[in-house]
Amino acid sequence: MTSHIKSSILGSSVSIPITNGRFNLGTWQGVYLCEHRNRGGSRRLVVTLNGETE
Template identity: 85%
Template sequence: MWIQNEIKLSPKSRGYHIITKEILREVPEIKKINTGLAHIFIKHTSAALTINENADPSVRRDFEAHFNRTVPEDTSLYKHTLEGTDDMTSHIKSSLLGSSVTIPVTDGKLNLGTWQGVYLCEHRNNGGSRKLVVTLQGE
């Protein structure tokens, strides 16, 4: 069985946001899959997806601080700055983290670890709503 949904996330502020519940709310068909995979792809070049700690919010703040140090918003370092200081840096951060995650599906649920959640990594100051393509495969 193959199921594919395009979903629109609510706008998020710059930072790292757990979106696991938002995804599941928009893809109720996952309950039909006993064994399979969920592939989640973001259709943007200035935001990313990753899986990490879902309990302590300081992890998400540390992610933001780390990436801001690693990829500084100094326009003298980049040519692609038409949309502001967060323009090229957002593209770099997104490439470092990636545009998709794949998660096992077991008994109609994402088979994540106890402390894992899906993050939307919003790198723009005003990114707006983001679109995801969720593809489910399984039986």
């Protein structure tokens, strides 16, 4: 399966709410990394924070 199809099915970004410095996920929710290659190289993670400080 080509990477374009995988990206369309799985997406390439995620938004995770954070409350009091912790992920605000439901009981059965989690964050998983799926690698669809035989030889994974280095990755770069880009984090953008939006919100207010208390």
